Amino acid sequence: MKAKSAAAPYAAWMSIFIIVPMILVVIFAFTDKSGAFTLKNIAEVGQYSNVFLRSIWLGALATVISLVLGYPLAYIISHISARRQSMMIMLVMLPMWMNFLLRTYAWMTLLEDNGIINSLLASFGIGKLHLINTQGAVVLGMVYNYIPYMILPLYSVLTKIDSSVIEAAQDLGANQVKVFSKVTFPMSMPGVISGITMVFVPAVSTFIISKMLGGGANLMIGDLIDMQFLGSAYNPNLGSAISLVLMVLILICMGIMNQFDDGESNGGGMMI
Amino acid sequence: MKKTIAALAAAVLLATSVSPLAFASSEEPEQPAVPNTGVTINVYNWGEYISNGVDDTLDVNKEFTKRTGINVNYTTFDSNESLYSKLANGGANYDIIIPSDYMISKLIDEGMIEKLDFSNIPNFQYIDEQFRNQKYDETNAYSVPYTWGVVGIFYNKKYVKEPVDSWKILWDKKYAGKILMFDNPRDSFGIAQKILGYSYNSTNVEEWENAAKLLKEQKPLVQAYVMDQIFDKMSSGDAWLAPYYAGDAATLVEDNPDIGFAIPTKEGTNFFVDAICIPTGAQHKKEAEAYINFLCDPEIAAANMDYIGYSTPETAAKKLLPEETVNNPIYYPEESILKKSETYVNLPDDTNMLLDTLWAEVKMGGPGQTATLVAVLLGFLLLYIGIVIYKKVKVKRELQ
Amino acid sequence: MKTISRIYSAILFLFLYAPIFVLIVFSFNNSTTMSRSVWSGFSFKWYAQLIQDGMLLNALKNTLIIAVVAAIISTVLGTAAAIGINGMNKWMKRMVMNVTNLPMVNPDIVTGVSLMLLFVFVAKSMGNVSLGMFSLILAHITFCLPYVILSVMPKLRQMDSHLYEAAQDLGCSPALAFFKVVLPEIVPGVVTGMIMAFTLSIDDFVISYFTSGTTQTLPIFIYSMTRKRISPEINALSTLLFGTIMVLLIIVNFRQSKDKKAEENLMEEA
Numbered sequence: 001m002k003a004k005s006a007a008a009p010y011a012a013w014m015s016i017f018i019i020v021p022m023i024l025v026v027i028f029a030f031t032d033k034s035g036a037f038t039l040k041n042i043a044e045v046g047q048y049s050n051v052f053l054r055s056i057w058l059g060a061l062a063t064v065i066s067l068v069l070g071y072p073l074a075y076i077i078s079h080i081s082a083r084r085q086s087m088m089i090m091l092v093m094l095p096m097w098m099n100f101l102l103r104t105y106a107w108m109t110l111l112e113d114n115g116i117i118n119s120l121l122a123s124f125g126i127g128k129l130h131l132i133n134t135q136g137a138v139v140l141g142m143v144y145n146y147i148p149y150m151i152l153p154l155y156s157v158l159t160k161i162d163s164s165v166i167e168a169a170q171d172l173g174a175n176q177v178k179v180f181s182k183v184t185f186p187m188s189m190p191g192v193i194s195g196i197t198m199v200f201v202p203a204v205s206t207f208i209i210s211k212m213l214g215g216g217a218n219l220m221i222g223d224l225i226d227m228q229f230l231g232s233a234y235n236p237n238l239g240s241a242i243s244l245v246l247m248v249l250i251l252i253c254m255g256i257m258n259q260f261d262d263g264e265s266n267g268g269g270m271m272i
Numbered sequence: 273m274k275k276t277i278a279a280l281a282a283a284v285l286l287a288t289s290v291s292p293l294a295f296a297s298s299e300e301p302e303q304p305a306v307p308n309t310g311v312t313i314n315v316y317n318w319g320e321y322i323s324n325g326v327d328d329t330l331d332v333n334k335e336f337t338k339r340t341g342i343n344v345n346y347t348t349f350d351s352n353e354s355l356y357s358k359l360a361n362g363g364a365n366y367d368i369i370i371p372s373d374y375m376i377s378k379l380i381d382e383g384m385i386e387k388l389d390f391s392n393i394p395n396f397q398y399i400d401e402q403f404r405n406q407k408y409d410e411t412n413a414y415s416v417p418y419t420w421g422v423v424g425i426f427y428n429k430k431y432v433k434e435p436v437d438s439w440k441i442l443w444d445k446k447y448a449g450k451i452l453m454f455d456n457p458r459d460s461f462g463i464a465q466k467i468l469g470y471s472y473n474s475t476n477v478e479e480w481e482n483a484a485k486l487l488k489e490q491k492p493l494v495q496a497y498v499m500d501q502i503f504d505k506m507s508s509g510d511a512w513l514a515p516y517y518a519g520d521a522a523t524l525v526e527d528n529p530d531i532g533f534a535i536p537t538k539e540g541t542n543f544f545v546d547a548i549c550i551p552t553g554a555q556h557k558k559e560a561e562a563y564i565n566f567l568c569d570p571e572i573a574a575a576n577m578d579y580i581g582y583s584t585p586e587t588a589a590k591k592l593l594p595e596e597t598v599n600n601p602i603y604y605p606e607e608s609i610l611k612k613s614e615t616y617v618n619l620p621d622d623t624n625m626l627l628d629t630l631w632a633e634v635k636m637g638g639p640g641q642t643a644t645l646v647a648v649l650l651g652f653l654l655l656y657i658g659i660v661i662y663k664k665v666k667v668k669r670e671l672q
Numbered sequence: 673m674k675t676i677s678r679i680y681s682a683i684l685f686l687f688l689y690a691p692i693f694v695l696i697v698f699s700f701n702n703s704t705t706m707s708r709s710v711w712s713g714f715s716f717k718w719y720a721q722l723i724q725d726g727m728l729l730n731a732l733k734n735t736l737i738i739a740v741v742a743a744i745i746s747t748v749l750g751t752a753a754a755i756g757i758n759g760m761n762k763w764m765k766r767m768v769m770n771v772t773n774l775p776m777v778n779p780d781i782v783t784g785v786s787l788m789l790l791f792v793f794v795a796k797s798m799g800n801v802s803l804g805m806f807s808l809i810l811a812h813i814t815f816c817l818p819y820v821i822l823s824v825m826p827k828l829r830q831m832d833s834h835l836y837e838a839a840q841d842l843g844c845s846p847a848l849a850f851f852k853v854v855l856p857e858i859v860p861g862v863v864t865g866m867i868m869a870f871t872l873s874i875d876d877f878v879i880s881y882f883t884s885g886t887t888q889t890l891p892i893f894i895y896s897m898t899r900k901r902i903s904p905e906i907n908a909l910s911t912l913l914f915g916t917i918m919v920l921l922i923i924v925n926f927r928q929s930k931d932k933k934a935e936e937n938l939m940e941e942a
Contacts (some may be wrong), residue, residue, distance in 0.1 A: 007756025007768065010749055010817065016773050017814040021786030022774075028789060046642025048632075053640075053648065073684050076677045088681075090921060094686050097917045099875055101894045102910045106634030106691035109698070110897075113510040130449060132510075133496045144687070169622055187607045197777075205779030208877070212898065216455050222731060222781050229785055229882065232353035232456055233628040234360050234787070243782045245645075254777060259659040314802070314886045319899060326721065334726070345886060346727065350899055363792040363804035364885040500899055553800050 028240035036268035041241035048224055048242070052249070055220040058135060059204030066150040066199045067192065069143070074154035074191075075184075078161075089155060093207030097150045104212050111137055111213065139210040142199075147197035158184075161247050193257050195251030201250055221246050289605060303565070304392050307464070309341025309556040313367040315563065316355065317350040319500045321419075322372065323579035330575040336566050342398070342559045350499040351456040357553055359384055366551050367560040373408040373545050374458065374616035376415050380408075381618060385549040387413045392561035395568035403585035407615060415547035416564050419582035420519045422605060422613055423459065423542045424535040426502070428512040428528075429645075436534040439463050443486075448493040452505060452514035455497040457631035458616055459542070460487060462517055466539040473617045477626060484630040488637075495637065506531055519582030521602045533602050535609055543613035545585070658661060692914060699907035717906040725905065731893040734805065738889065739873040742812035747866040749813070750820025755854070757821070758828045772818045782816075784882035787811050791883055803885025811883040812873045819872060827861035862875035 032038045033049025077088045095103060110116050111132040118128045131137055161184065169183045185192075207222025214220075221242065223231075301588035315333070325331025333344040349355045351377040359379070371379065379385045390396055396416060403417045427436050430490045432447070442451055442463065456461045462472050464483035474480065495511050503520070505511040507527035522531040535541055545564055548567060550560050566572055577584040584590055590598055597603055619627065702715035722728065757768050775783050791807045831854070839849040855862075877891035884892055897906050 003759030004756050004764075006752040007760070010753030010756065010821075011768065013814070013817065016285075017787065017790070017810065018774055021783075021790040024789040024793065025782070025786045043642065047640055048636060049642065049645035049648070051636050051638030051640070052645055069684065072677075072680055076681055081675060086925070090925060091685060092688070094918070094921065095692060097871065097875070097921070098692065098910065098914055099877070099891055099894060101877060101891060101898060102695065102906070102913070103691065105894075105898050105906065106695045106910075110691055112508060144691070147688075158810060163358050175448070198589075201777065201779055205781050208895070209779055215481050215494075215498070217491065217494060217497060217635065222779075223638075224632075225781055225785060229361060229788070230354060230357050232351055232357070233632060234353070234357040235628075236361065239785065240789070243785055244699060245649075246779060247653070247782055249649060250777070250779065252649070252656055256652065257655045258661060259656070259663065316886075319896070325724075345888075347886060347888060348899075349894055361788075361792060362800065363795045363803040363807075365800065366886065416759070479939075 023241045025243055028237050029244045030241075032237060040246070041237045044238055045241050045245050048221075050269065051219055051221060051224050052245075054135075054218065055204050055222075056249075058139055058142070058218075058220065059200050062139050062146065062203045063150075063196055063200045065139065065143050066147045067195065070147050070150035070195065071154060071192075074151045074158055075158040077155055078152075078158035085159070089152070092148050092151050092155075100145055101208060101212075103145060104209055107137070108132065108139055108212055109142065111140075132213060135214070135218050137213040138210050138218055138220075141213045142206065145209065146199040146203055149202075150195040153194040153198065154188060154191040158187045161187050189260065193260055197254060197257055200253065204250070205246060304562075307342075307443040307562055308556070310343075311556050311559055312345050313556045313559050313563060314365060315344055315368040316358070316366045317346065317348055317370045319350055319370075320503070320520075321348070321580055321582075322346070323576045329579050330572075332572060332576060333565075335572070336563060339566070340559075340562055342556075342562065344563070351455055352458070357434045359598065365553070365555055367556045368548060368563055369551055370418055370546050370548050372616070373406065373547070374618045376547060376549060377408040377618040379549065379551075380414055384552055386552050386554065387416050388416065388550060388564070389557075389561055392558065393565045393568065395565045395570075398568055398570055398573075398586045398588045400544065400585050400587055403545065407617060407640060408545070409547070415549045417545050417547045417585040418567065419519065419577070419580070420543070420545045420585055421514060421582050421603075422535055422609065423462070423544070424518050424533050424602075426506055426514045426516055426521070427532050427534065428506070428509060428530050429532050430509075430530045432532075436513075436532070437536055438538040439467050439515075439536045441494065442515065443467075443490050445493060447513055449495050449642045450512040451490075451494050452502055452511045453490070453494045453497050454515060455499050456629050456632045459515070460497075460634070461631070462542055462616070464490075466536075466541070471538070472542065472614050473619065475620060475623050480623070480630060484634055487634045491634065491637070503527070517582070518602050518605075519580060522581035522597075535602075537609065537612070540612040540614065541603060541609070543569055543610060543615050545615075546582075551574060597628060674889070677921045691912075695907050696911045696914065698905060699911045701904055701907075718904045719912075721903075722905050722908045722912075727888070728890075728905075728909070731888040731890045734808075734887055735874055735890040738805065738808050738812055739870050740810050742816055742873045743866050743870040745809075746816035746820050746869045747862060748929035750817050750865060750869075751824050753817070754821045754824035754828055754858075755882060758825065772821055775815050775816050780876075781882075783815060784811075784879040785877050787814065787879065788882040803883060804887040807883050807885065808880060808887060808889065810881050812876065815876070815879055816869035816872055819868045820862075823865040823868060824858055824861040827858040831857045834836065 028039055029041055030039070032040065067223045073092075077085055077092075080088070108115075112118070113128060113130065113132065115132070116133065122128060165187070166179055166183055171180045174182065204220075205222045206220060207226045210218055210220045210223055225239050225242050225246070227233050228242065323329045323332045325334060333346055337343055349358065352372050354376060355369060355371055356378070359366070359369070369385075374504070376385070393416065399417055403420065406411045406417075409415045425436050425439070425441065431450070432441075434441075441447070442453070445551075454463075458472075461480070461483050465472055465474065467486065468479070468482055470476075470479045470483065496505065498505065502514050502516050503524065506514055506524055509528070510532075513552040518533065518535070524531045525533075548564050550557055550564075554560055567576070568586070570586055570588035570592060573584050573586050573589035576594055577589060578597070581603070584593070586661075698711075699718055700716070701711060702713035702717065703710065757765055760768065786806075787810075788803075791803050791810075795801045795803060795807075835853050835857070836849055839853045840846060844852060875891070877895060879888050880892055880933050881895070888896075894906065894909070897903070
């Protein structure tokens with residue numbers, strides 16, 4: 001059977017639109033304006049180490065918060081009746097179908113100094129809080145935007161856990177805490193891993209959330225790349241170099257995460 | 273303001289319907305034949321920089337299409353630098369752009385804008401003599417002035433009671449967290465330069481570094497670095513002090529009557545001209561020139577200026593504007609202020625590069641250490657290798 | 673325990689929905705000062721303004737055209753690819769799947785930037801043509817393809833591979849065998865893939881932002897709106913979008929549960 005040949009157009013497509021562009025990024029990163037080979041761009045990326053550190057820190061924080069908040073909900077949903085499960089999952093996904101710029105914009109209205117949260121606080125007699133244009137606001141924006149990506153893979157792994165395994169553990173005398181730490185959590189590891197990747201990658205590379213909620217002073221890697229290509233400091237060679245370092249960073253992180261994933265399952269639970 | 277806009281819009285619409293008869297006077301320049309109809313020109317302008325038909329104002333782009341049959345694809349940018357990036361990057365063919373003075377001379381130097389055919393722009397005659405042949409385009413071959421103005425400080429009178437006459441107020445710790453700053457290097461550095469008594473167009477490395485130092489000192493007090501978002505943040509009362517362009521005073525005061533505007537007379541300010549240009553390689557140059565000609569029509573110019581609030585370089589358009597605008601020193605400041613103001617000029621390449629680096633430093637918070645980044649990457653890599661080895665060892669032991 | 677979990681879910685859903693709710697409420701605000709957090713009466717005026725906005729309607733049109741074309745092409749290409757990959761040996765399969773995963777793992781901004789470099793390079797060599805609809809469609813197909821493949825693959829794996837051969841043995845041409853035997857088996861996966869491609873395309877901002885040239889799509893238009901003086905028009909737009917999605921999802925859900933019921937009835941009868 002020559003089924004293989006059906007993939008030929010796809011292979012051609014991906015070579016042109018994935019592989020070639022990646023090669024272009026590498027070429028740009030290692031050349032200067034005139035096209036001559038140089039290591040200057042890569043060396044210059046070092047200047048922005050604090051932007052990288054800030055992005056990694058905020059991205060990691062958002063990922064941990066999403067995990068801590070999302071796990072219980074995924075667990076709760078996986079333990080209710082099947083009919084209500086599908087409804088609840090739909091409720092988790094529904095906000096994701098709204099454009100993420102609009103979702104982020106919604107938080108702008110809420111967090112402003114004279115915004116809705118502060119008006120509410122004022123009407124309760126509590127003083128105003130400065131919320132917007134802080135790193136906290138950026139993390140909040142990330143958690144809000146990406147938490148469904150954490151909940152969905154967790155949920156799909158948790159529903160697949162055979163309840164007889166849990167019962168067996170209980171029969172053998174394990175209490176609830178033990179069952180969770182020794183059985184449920186380890187078994188949900190593939191979901192945790194893919195949840196972490198699905199939140200961390202977009203969070204660390206975002207370039208809108210930091211602009212809208214961070215006030216342009218808490219710049220992240222994404223903003224830096226945008227700045228070099230379409231922003232205020234045109235330098236596509238430096239921009240490519242930064243992209244390259246970002247890619248390497250993410251690949252290493254993914255490598256580390258995959259080491260925790262013992263199962264064969266590829267990517268834990270893809271959504272849908 | 274809104275009422276006059278509506279009246280003006282009505283007048284323009286009326287004029288077009290009866291125009292051949294009503295304007296058959298001798299003063300009217302002969303208009304060139306309308307070029308290709310049905311094509312679409314790409315116009316790239318600042319945000320909030322054209323009368324757009326909201327609240328019964330004149331929709332300038334629609335009116336242009338109605339008169340000429342040329343469609344307009346209108347998009348916006350928010351700083352001269354991002355306009356430059358988009359042009360330099362390629363892949364976007366604009367027919368009309370509206371950069372500011374210093375950017376125009378940079379674009380001329382790099383061959384990125386084309387000479388205009390002024391026979392297609394007879395309405396250029398309305399542009400006042402003092403706005404022609406400016407420093408940025410000395411022979412006036414590449415650009416047609418659209419607006420001009422000065423930079424000043426917007427403040428909320430409810431919270432800022434002292435007189436605002438110096439840029440230094442933006443460094444006042446009293447207003448920490450309530451200050452906005454320009455999100456573009458020239459304007460931000462310009463403020464620091466004036467405080468330090470330097471020229472905007474200095475080529476002295478030390479002067480630029482000192483200005484950067486001053487901006488870094490200010491950073492903890494700054495709520496956000498923004499451009500057009502200033503409208504939102506000032507009128508909602510979220511911010512109390514913001515440097516911005518005088519022309520936006522009308523809009524801001526209309527939104528929130530507590531907002532005042534002052535030009536810092538102590539140190540002087542920036543005088544700018546934004547002018548219309550055609551990028552090199554534009555596909556519809558003739559149609560673009562028709563568009564420029566249209567924008568220079570005093571009535572259209574007046575409708576635009578009435579809506580956006582900036583100052584017009586055409587006396588003929590000024591006559592059509594309400595008197596309280598024309599006599600307002602915010603829009604048409606006194607000669608003494610203009611004398612004390614300075615224009616941006618395009619900087620030499622190495623100064624521009626220095627500026628980019630310093631600006632990134634200001635916004636990112638100091639230059640970082642390459643070693644830190646390398647250490648982080650190496651750390652992650654070691655962690656990865658460590659885990660892999662640990663797992664291999666574990667598997668081996670289990671096998672034994 | 674049950675009450676605790678109820679309260680917890682309620683709080684989390686409040687967190688997810690409160691901002692959207694606020695957006696919707698303020699789209700009906702009769703404010704004149706553009707202020708976004710003071711309620712001053714009910715009105716439809718922002719909707720009226722929205723409908724008159726020619727640029728917005730144009731952006732919407734572009735978005736829909738791109739989404740439909742990208743969804744169709746990526747579904748066809750992706751389904752063929754999935755069938756091809758399914759017939760590969762283990763080593764080749766692994767290599768192709770790694771390339772497939774690349775755009776999903778790669779940050780959007782890097783994908784966007786790299787595609788932009790390619791498109792601009794080609795555009796410049798073709799005499800400085802402008803990026804636009806065409807480059808947007810190419811970019812959208814590229815990031816949709818992996819999702820189509822990943823939703824078709826499991827269905828193919830579930831299918832009995834002998835069915836196809838049996839049909840051919842019984843005299844079907846390969847094409848006929850595909851349409852009569854294989855396709856009906858994998859249709860649910862194909863449809864899911866297509867819907868995903870469509871929604872991903874409509875929602876994408878980051879990749880479009882870098883590959884759009886002078887063309888505006890809805891997310892790009894929204895972005896330029898948030899950079900300017902924000903008018904409650906944007907709230908009205910959000911409400912309309914949210915309403916449309918909600919109705920669509922309810923219809924899909926309703927149909928699914930009807931299908932399930934029909935299936936259950938069949939099972940009972942058998």
